[in-house]
Amino acid sequence: MLVLVSLPSFFSGRLFPEPWIGLLGTVPIAIDINRLLNPETDEEEISLQPEQSQNTYLTSLFSPQA
Numbered sequence: 570m571l572v573l574v575s576l577p578s579f580f581s582g583r584l585f586p587e588p589w590i591g592l593l594g595t596v597p598i599a600i601d602i603n604r605l606l607n608p609e610t611d612e613e614e615i616s617l618q619p620e621q622s623q624n625t626y627l628t629s630l631f632s633p634q635a
Contacts, residue, residue, distance in 0.1 A: 582590060
């Protein structure tokens, strides 16, 4: 299984020049900097209030955070 997973990277190493492959390490860094400078807020999560439910023994047994 590991051999099958590593074959695409082996063949892409033959297709692209080595300096281009070295630049691929900067992609996650660029994504993180972009997310740091442009944070997205989920307005749906902020505006939704959790519904109050009756806490019974069964609900607390199956869902301890409720």
